[in-house]
Every structure is written in structure tokens, then in C-alpha cells.
Amino acid sequence: MKYIHGHVLSRMASTALIALTVALLWQCDHPRPAGLKAHYRLLFAEGKLSEAQALVRRHPMRFRRIFQEFLQEGLRFQAQKALPEADRHMAMAREIAHTFAAAWGDSFLVREYRFCEALKDTALQKKLTADSLFLVGYRFYREGKIEEARKHYRQSLQLCREIGDRKREVDNLIQMQYTLYREDRNREALAMGEEILTLSQQLGYRQQEAW
Known part of the structure; x- marks a missing residue:
């Protein structure tokens, strides 16, 4: 009886461990919305554009907002004459806009980017x-x-x-x-x-x- 009880507990622990592992792997592949922007920024800085584009395609609604944030930050840096930072943020906004255009034929963000860039x-x-x-x-x-x-x-x-x-x-x-x-x-x-x-x-x- 003790053996059976211990075996059941062991199975339960193994199942819990597997579930935790799956959850952690899922979180790695599906960052929380609050972390998406930082994740995208890192991928962009490392030149991993394919991965960055895939991230946008998985979270299109969230990346509409992130596009706006990068664009706003780029414009503020531009007004402050902090041109390297302005260029970096505008480049990330541009990449997101082009991802939308390529993935869904949605050129609205591209047009908005061009308007702000000018x-x-x-x-x-x-x-x-x-x-x-x-x-x-x-x-x-x-x-x-x-x-x-x-x-x-x-x-x-x-x-x-x-x-x-x-x-x-x-x-x-x-x-x-x-x-x-x-x-x-x-x-x-x-x-x-x-x-x-x-x-x-x-x-x-x-x-x-x-x-």
C-alpha cells in the first residue's frame, strides 16, 4: 500500500514537473505583452529580423501599439536632436510597419510612418x-x-x-x-x-x- 501511495505521489510530481516545463517553454515562446517590446528591441538589436517579424505576426494587435510607441519615442528623440536614438526607434517602427504590409497587406502603418518621418x-x-x-x-x-x-x-x-x-x-x-x-x-x-x-x-x- 505504501508502495502504491508513493508511486502515485511520484507520478503526480512528474506530471506537475512536466506541466511546469511546458508552461515555461510556452512563456519563452509567447512573452507576456509587457515584455514583447523589450523582446522585439533585443531581436532587432541582434539583427534577428526573421525572429522579430515572426514575433509581430504572433501578436499583431499588441504590435500596433508597440509601433506607435516606437514612433512616438523616435519623434521625441528627433525633436531633442538625439539623432542616433531617433534613428534607432524610427527604424524599429519602420520594420514593424513593413511586417504588417508583408504579412497582411495592411499598408496603413507604412503610410503613418512615412507621414511622421517627413x-x-x-x-x-x-x-x-x-x-x-x-x-x-x-x-x-x-x-x-x-x-x-x-x-x-x-x-x-x-x-x-x-x-x-x-x-x-x-x-x-x-x-x-x-x-x-x-x-x-x-x-x-x-x-x-x-x-x-x-x-x-x-x-x-x-x-x-x-x-
């Missing part, structure tokens, strides 16, 4: 200011300060239209639509939704066509 001097500063205003507006929205949020979205929207940043224009309109819904101004929100849909389709901004 920004210089005043236009670059307006872009960075517009993005900052958008983020501040989002913070106010999360805090329930709807009018403050809307004010910042409007300011960001104006700058976006001045420099032709239509992607961020759509983002601002979507957030402004949210503020209208929060105040039960549903008809105005629906009307804005039509504008959002039209702009999204013109841009090929697939993430937002549901609006």
Missing part, C-alpha cells in the same frame, strides 16, 4: 503637442472630467488638422464621441460616428471602422 521643425512640434494634449484629455476622461477632456481633444484636433495628421484626427473624434455618450448626447455622438467612419475608410484605418 515631419520637421514646426510641424514636428505640433505633432508632439497634439499627441500630448490627446493623452492629457484621455487622463481627464478616465477621471470623469468630461469637459476638460473635451477641451484637450479639441485642441489636439485643431493641431492635427493643421499638419494633416488624419490618424490622430480620428482618434480625437472617437474620444470626443465618448464624451458625448457619457453625457447622453446620443444623437450628436451618432452623427460624429458617421464622420469617424468616413475618415477611417478613407485612411484605411481598419481598427476604427466599427465606429
Whole structure:
């Protein structure tokens, strides 16, 4: 009886060890979202572009956000005249954009990259200011300060239209639509939704066509 009991425990321990090993191997092959950016950065720095591209293909939704982060960081470094860092971040954003185009025929990120790459001097500063205003507006929205949020979205929207940043224009309109819904101004929100849909389709901004 003791032998059987010990044998069962041994089998259970072996099964648990196998499960743990499988889990660890899975984590190595599927990094947590928070670690994807660092993982991609490392692969890119080591010149392992095939592995970097495969990582993007496994996590496309997360890498849309990471693309934006690299792009924003590149623009900030460019504004600070930290050109080596700017070039490195822009290169990573460009590689992600081209991976999307090659894997899914989605050229939206490539077009956004080219738009941002061409920004210089005043236009670059307006872009960075517009993005900052958008983020501040989002913070106010999360805090329930709807009018403050809307004010910042409007300011960001104006700058976006001045420099032709239509992607961020759509983002601002979507957030402004949210503020209208929060105040039960549903008809105005629906009307804005039509504008959002039209702009999204013109841009090929697939993430937002549901609006």
C-alpha cells in the first residue's frame, strides 16, 4: 500500500514537473505583452529580423501599439536632436510597419510612418503637442472630467488638422464621441460616428471602422 501511495505521489510530481516545463517553454515562446517590446528591441538589436517579424505576426494587435510607441519615442528623440536614438526607434517602427504590409497587406502603418518621418521643425512640434494634449484629455476622461477632456481633444484636433495628421484626427473624434455618450448626447455622438467612419475608410484605418 505504501508502495502504491508513493508511486502515485511520484507520478503526480512528474506530471506537475512536466506541466511546469511546458508552461515555461510556452512563456519563452509567447512573452507576456509587457515584455514583447523589450523582446522585439533585443531581436532587432541582434539583427534577428526573421525572429522579430515572426514575433509581430504572433501578436499583431499588441504590435500596433508597440509601433506607435516606437514612433512616438523616435519623434521625441528627433525633436531633442538625439539623432542616433531617433534613428534607432524610427527604424524599429519602420520594420514593424513593413511586417504588417508583408504579412497582411495592411499598408496603413507604412503610410503613418512615412507621414511622421517627413515631419520637421514646426510641424514636428505640433505633432508632439497634439499627441500630448490627446493623452492629457484621455487622463481627464478616465477621471470623469468630461469637459476638460473635451477641451484637450479639441485642441489636439485643431493641431492635427493643421499638419494633416488624419490618424490622430480620428482618434480625437472617437474620444470626443465618448464624451458625448457619457453625457447622453446620443444623437450628436451618432452623427460624429458617421464622420469617424468616413475618415477611417478613407485612411484605411481598419481598427476604427466599427465606429
